[in-house]
Amino acid sequence: MPFPPSTAVRKRVHTRRITLEGWKREDGLWDIEGRLTDIKDHDYSLGSGVRPTGEPVHDMSIRITIDKDFNILAAFVCSDAVPYPGGCDTIAPAYQQIVGLNLMHNFRRRIGEIFGSVKGCSHLTELLVVLPAAAFQTFASDMTETEGHAPGTKPFPLDKCHALETTTATVRRYYPRWYRGQDID
16 A cells, blocks of 8 residues: 555655575575665755765665575675765775674674774665575575475474464464464364
8 A cells, every 4th residue: 555645745755675695606605785875856065065965875785695504604785876975985894893793693783893983874774684684585486485494494484474473363364384373272
């Protein structure tokens, strides 16, 4: 259901776009790429000068390479547009600290510990925290929803969200073999 029309006259002043893409590589690994852009609908005055209408204030990207177990094997960060050149664009090497982390095991907590406050770029860190969901969807593209990782194992999406928790009516209806709730007749 779309948003209802606004009840007030309004003018857009800012657009943030976050784009995520998952890539299956020939070598059996996956690349997950994220890009964040902030664009103003007006000339935007910064301490570093005026950013003209439509020119990105932020244009930042992250690429991680992961294995089948969601382990980060490589990371690349670039900042093509930043509000404070010579400052914002110097933090990229710090993001090598994510290599070795696992996207599905305390990743968001670890990101907060490593890059919280002034230890990282708030925009790059924001982009990092959505990578697990993009990786999950990328892996889901590689298997049918009704197949598990191996015969007899639970299908991939079960117990990964509230609707597909194995005690719900949704699982009872669509995945009865894996339903673990109370039978109600």
